[in-house]
Amino acid sequence: MRKWIDRGLPIACAICAVACCALLLGIVATILARGLPVLSGEFLSAADGELLGSGGIRYQLFGTVLLVATALAVGAPLALGWALVQAVWVRSQRGRRLLRRTLYAVNAVPSILFGIFGLIVFVKYLDWGKSWLAGGILLGLMIVPTIAVALVERIEALPAKYVRAAAGLGLSKGRIVTSVILPQCWSGGASGALIGLARAAGETAPILFTAAVFSGVTVPHGVVESPVLALPYHIFVLAQDSFDPEAGAHLWGSAFVLLALVLALSLLALPLRLRAAEEAQHG
Amino acid sequence: MRSSLARWASYGATGLTLVFGTALLVSFVAQSLPVWRHEGLAYVTGSVWHFRSEQFGVLPMIYGSVVVSIVALALAAPLAVGAAIWSAEYLNGRNRWWFKVPIELLAGIPSVVYGLLGVLLLRNWIYELFERFEPLSGDTLLTAGVLLAVMILPTVMTLADDALRGVASSQRRAARALGFTQAEGVLRVSLPQAAPGLVAALLLGLGRAMGETIAVFLVVGRQDSQADYGLRSWLEAGQTLTSKLGSSETFLAYGDPLHWSAIVGLGLVLLALVLSLTLAAGRWLPETGLARNRRA
The missing domain is CATH 1.20.5 (Single alpha-helices involved in coiled-coils or other helix-helix interfaces)
Structure with missing residues (x-):
């Protein structure tokens, strides 16, 4: 009996593990098999056609890149400041714990609520209408916890002797932050930022009411009433009207491009995290 | 300076x-204050949502959210915990890394892509599989639950793996020295010691399932009224808090203060549910593990 359990448990667990990996492979393979034939230079570079789901995805791609870039410009400084306050400036354990809990609470807020919040503040109260800037700010706020937590983990893992040595040389605390802590920990922030951007690129719910439209716009000029097209929103709308086979091919192509973009950003973060793991071992 | x-x-x-x-x-x-004044507690207990007659009851949406999240967790939990045991107890460093990379990538797939797979594949499979129960279509609460199960799998698996690896290896060695087989060590030492972390992993998975919008929106059927609350309703179209919030009614409602506050109230109920799950998980898992909770 004991022997059977000892043999059976790893087999059962391995089956679970293989099933998890098979799910990923199945999903990626499905998108690949149906999306790859659609992909061409023209599909990426042409604007969308007159009919639903015809033509290319030039401005959808542009809109997504614009939203993600804005999210980075908004989210990175906020996260950097937060991480420094939590890991460096605040000394009391109570203060740090409070900041950490707050960050987790923000992280748990469902993305649709950011969308409704953006509708209240940007679209209606500030009267921007749908605007790329509103979408970028909302996505930026959403990824603050992702970047800040990655940065805090790296700062806390920094050997204390580095900071002590710098203090012994007579460096001020601000100087220690800019000359010791940030150069040593930037890769943590960068990998957090890449993962955050991968999430921001794929988000639909926050831009649903605040930034994205389905067709009729190209490059925004200004902020007010300046929506963009975006890949996730494009897929979301087409998926609700999926019975037209022409739109179907277009849909798989768009999904393939979005998935490739997101996975590329996540994979870029891997070497940075590997380096972090190695440095932690050698201390 | x-x-x-x-x-x-x-x-x-x-x-x-x-x-x-x-x-x-x-x-x-x-x-959301106006709707609380208008409906009182009937806002969360009422089962009729009809904005033209100014009736706002969100019980069907709360029911939908709870059902899809529980279905998702029931399907994902065994798979995720099994995979986590495999990764934490049977794999060594380098092999574990090769296993965790695809899981991390699985966590990164955008929800709209899951939604698309749900629309084009899963809802047909569900319809065919349960054809003898005569569902009206493949857009059901069950479909949304199954789709969510795949989506929360990486979250639960990563957190469960962290919890198991938090058990000191000296405990495992002690178990072996007492004559436990490796499997007995896992079942009688690692799992009980990691139990708080595992509970937290499940609670966070539940919270994540509850907050997911886009994929659920595409396959849940989006029907406001709930004819019955029995098992049969799992194979009928339903509505969740998030799918209601994501619908075009949100845009329409803005002009009417009462209708708008009823929509915002849905968000408040959702926020309360998700935050209490997260805080409960935080009690079990006070340290950094919460950071791994990927947003829905």
């Missing part, structure tokens, strides 16, 4: 983030 500049810039950024967070919370409470 430089010290104070870096310091004030950091505090400024933190303050700004806190202002946005507080504004979010305040706007959901303040803007």
Whole structure:
């Protein structure tokens, strides 16, 4: 009996593990098999056609890149400041714990609520209408916890002797932050930022009411009433009207491009995290 | 001089983030006040949502959210915990890394892509599989639950793996020295010791399932009224808090203060459910594990 359990448990667990990996492979393979034939230079570079789901995805791609870039410009400084306050400036354990809990609470807020919040503040109260800037700010706020937590983990893992040595040389605390802590920990922030951007690129719910439209716009000029097209929103709308086979091919192509973009950003973060793991071992 | 500049810039950024967070919370409470005054407690217990007759009961949506999340967790939990045991107890460093990379990538797939797979594949499979129960279509609460199960799998698996690896290896060695087989060590030492972390992993998975919008929206059927609350309803179209919030009714409602506050109230109920799950998980798992909770 004991022997059977000892043999059976790893087999059962391995089956679970293989099933998890098979799910990923199945999903990626499905998108690949149906999306790859659609992909061409023209599909990426042409604007969308007159009919639903015809033509290319030039401005959808542009809109997504614009939203993600804005999210980075908004989210990175906020996260950097937060991480420094939590890991460096605040000394009391109570203060740090409070900041950490707050960050987790923000992280748990469902993305649709950011969308409704953006509708209240940007679209209606500030009267921007749908605007790329509103979408970028909302996505930026959403990824603050992702970047800040990655940065805090790296700062806390920094050997204390580095900071002590710098203090012994007579460096001020601000100087220690800019000359010791940030150069040593930037890769943590960068990998957090890449993962955050991968999430921001794929988000639909926050831009649903605040930034994205389905067709009729190209490059925004200004902020007010300046929506963009975006890949996730494009897929979301087409998926609700999926019975037209022409739109179907277009849909798989768009999904393939979005998935490739997101996975590329996540994979870029891997070497940075590997380096972090190695440095932690050698201390 | 430089010290104070870096310091004030950091505090400024933190303050700004806190202002946005507080504004979010305040706007959901303040803007939903009219509907609480109009409906009272009947807002969460009423089962009719009909905005033309100014009836706002969100019980069907709460029911939908709870059902899809529980279905998702029931399907994902065994698979995720099994995979986590495999990764934490049977794999060594390098092999574990090769296993965790695809899981991390699985966590990164956008929800709209899951939604697309749900629309084009899963809802047909569900329809065919349960054909003898005569569902009206493949858009059901069950479909949304199955789709969510795949989506929360990486979250639960990563957190469960962290919890198991938090058990000191000296405990495992002690178990072996007492004559336990490896499997007995896992079942009688690692799992009980990791139990708080595992519970937290499940609670966070539940919270994540509850907050997911886009994929659920595409396959849940989006029907406001719930004919019955029995098992049969799992194979009928339903509505969740999130799918209601994501519908075009949100845009339409803005002009009418009462209707709008009923929509915002859905958000407040959702926020309360998700935050209490997260806080409960935080009690079990006070340290950094919560950071791995990927947003829905």
